[in-house]
Amino acid sequence: MADDKDKLIEKLQKRIKKLEAALKIVTTHSEKAENRMRKQFEVVAKTIPVPMIISTETGEIVFANPNAEKTFGYPPEEFARIRATALYANPDERGLFLDTLSDRRELSGFRIELRKSDGSVFPAVLFARHIDFDGQDAVLTIIHDLTEVMALEKQLRHTQKLEAIGTLTGGIAHDFNNILSVIFGYTEMVTESLDPEKNRLEKEYLDDVLKAARRAKSMIMQMMAFCRKSEHEKKPFRISAVVAEVVKLMGSLTPSDIRIRSDIRDRDMVVMGDPTQIHQVVTNLITNSVHALSDRGGAIDVILDQTDIREEQRRRILTPRPESGTYARITIRDNGPGISKDILDRIFDPFFTTRPVGQGSGMGLAVVHGIIRGHSGAVCVESEPGEGAAFHCYFPVIKEEDDNTKPETGPQSVGNGAERILFVDDELLVLGVYSKLLRGMGYRVTACTESRKALEIFKNQSEAFDLVITDNIMPEMSGRMLSKEILKIRPDIPIVLISGTLPEKNGGLKTTGIRTTIQKPFDRKKIQSVIREVLDAEKQM
Ligand SMILES: Nc1ncnc2c1ncn2[C@@H]1O[C@H](COP(=O)(O)OP(=O)(O)OP(=O)(O)O)[C@@H](O)[C@H]1O
Numbered sequence: 001m002a003d004d005k006d007k008l009i010e011k012l013q014k015r016i017k018k019l020e021a022a023l024k025i026v027t028t029h030s031e032k033a034e035n036r037m038r039k040q041f042e043v044v045a046k047t048i049p050v051p052m053i054i055s056t057e058t059g060e061i062v063f064a065n066p067n068a069e070k071t072f073g074y075p076p077e078e079f080a081r082i083r084a085t086a087l088y089a090n091p092d093e094r095g096l097f098l099d100t101l102s103d104r105r106e107l108s109g110f111r112i113e114l115r116k117s118d119g120s121v122f123p124a125v126l127f128a129r130h131i132d133f134d135g136q137d138a139v140l141t142i143i144h145d146l147t148e149v150m151a152l153e154k155q156l157r158h159t160q161k162l163e164a165i166g167t168l169t170g171g172i173a174h175d176f177n178n179i180l181s182v183i184f185g186y187t188e189m190v191t192e193s194l195d196p197e198k199n200r201l202e203k204e205y206l207d208d209v210l211k212a213a214r215r216a217k218s219m220i221m222q223m224m225a226f227c228r229k230s231e232h233e234k235k236p237f238r239i240s241a242v243v244a245e246v247v248k249l250m251g252s253l254t255p256s257d258i259r260i261r262s263d264i265r266d267r268d269m270v271v272m273g274d275p276t277q278i279h280q281v282v283t284n285l286i287t288n289s290v291h292a293l294s295d296r297g298g299a300i301d302v303i304l305d306q307t308d309i310r311e312e313q314r315r316r317i318l319t320p321r322p323e324s325g326t327y328a329r330i331t332i333r334d335n336g337p338g339i340s341k342d343i344l345d346r347i348f349d350p351f352f353t354t355r356p357v358g359q360g361s362g363m364g365l366a367v368v369h370g371i372i373r374g375h376s377g378a379v380c381v382e383s384e385p386g387e388g389a390a391f392h393c394y395f396p397v398i399k400e401e402d403d404n405t406k407p408e409t410g411p412q413s414v415g416n417g418a419e420r421i422l423f424v425d426d427e428l429l430v431l432g433v434y435s436k437l438l439r440g441m442g443y444r445v446t447a448c449t450e451s452r453k454a455l456e457i458f459k460n461q462s463e464a465f466d467l468v469i470t471d472n473i474m475p476e477m478s479g480r481m482l483s484k485e486i487l488k489i490r491p492d493i494p495i496v497l498i499s500g501t502l503p504e505k506n507g508g509l510k511t512t513g514i515r516t517t518i519q520k521p522f523d524r525k526k527i528q529s530v531i532r533e534v535l536d537a538e539k540q541m
């Protein structure tokens, strides 16, 4: 009996040992599995490119991934010390976050403002859920920093606003050019018909009319440059030459207590564009710096160097967003009063100025923006109040070598003529003034307000004309279309296109057969020289 009992105990003990061994195997396995899981979790937490935090309901931070450390600026050990409420711009809002989470168990898209270790606040959106972490109930929170997205949104809104203003300005500029054409034309004609002795006073008055009209013209040119609607031929040119020229020019015009220093670090960069417009960009920016320094004097640095735009975008927000590649960067930096944050967003807006009434039109930077946009470039401004301002302008560098940087030859000697001209413009007043002007020079002018009718006239007597001058923007048939039809009838006829505001980009002119364009409003001398140039070139052919 006792033997049986002993045997049973022995058997049971063996079984217990086996069970213990099995249990040991199971626990080490599950420890291993747990370790493996933990490692996997750590790899995931380290790899995901967003901040991730695990906290308890009471606000203890039990885990923060490296991205959270980077975003909030706390070293790893610091996270263990602070409370989760410290990460909120308004600490009370953690309560709201937890309440919303417990209502739904899982939370996504919770918009909130968070706080970094240096006290700065940033917009964010939170994604969260309850989890079991090391055996306790915890909240896993994934944070999406919205700073960059919001900056881009703002930039987009700003670009759209500028586009809208640009379209509006383009329309106004077009009408004003026609109005000014009439004022210029008749004023010049009347001035010439006056007797210099007897009508001295009248002549003076008319000179003032012309002066005012010229001022209006230059303002419209600026407005058109802003909305990229003026016709400029683009060509490759060395940007360093333009920068050097402006610095030299501005240096001679600036009071001696303001020093302009230039640092041209790359002389060979060739960009595609209009040197006159780039000249204007640099001039406008230096002029602004000169104004900023006018009370106290100071220094303006103009730096030209080459940059990789991707690198640049990592550090600065450029508008409009440029394509990747190599860019020429012109920096204009001054040590003046700088620009306060509340107006920084508006300085590129047309007509925004802080200068006294009558002193600044507020078009300077709008023009800079427009020209840069037209050159597929970008611009950005950096300024801390009291520490001056820096404007960086970027223009894409082209590969091809520069063989076209010679200055354009000026107009040749100007004369009149007796050739026959077909003149087309839908504005009766404009047509009236120019055809009278041309007749006054001796030309035989057929004037026509409708492009279709002009085409009829030309069809019926194509040999009766030596030159066609046509406005571009007209109802029914544009000047470009009319030119195309006319050239089908007589491919050799020279055509001059008048551009008020051409809607298309440059460059297409050569393939259309149109000889040249002339920008409205033009004065007597300009149209005279353009006509002679075209007709004389014709004779030499
Ligand atoms: N370098 C600078 N330092 C300080 N403020 C500047 C600087 N550049 C521009 N600003 C601010 O931006 C505003 C807009 O400049 P913008 O060139 O467009 O117009 P403006 O200089 O006022 O007038 P305009 O150029 O038409 O004569 C200025 O009125 C000024 O407040």
Ligand SMILES: [Mg+2]
Pocket: 284, 287, 288, 360, 363, 364, 365
């Ligand atoms: Mg200005």
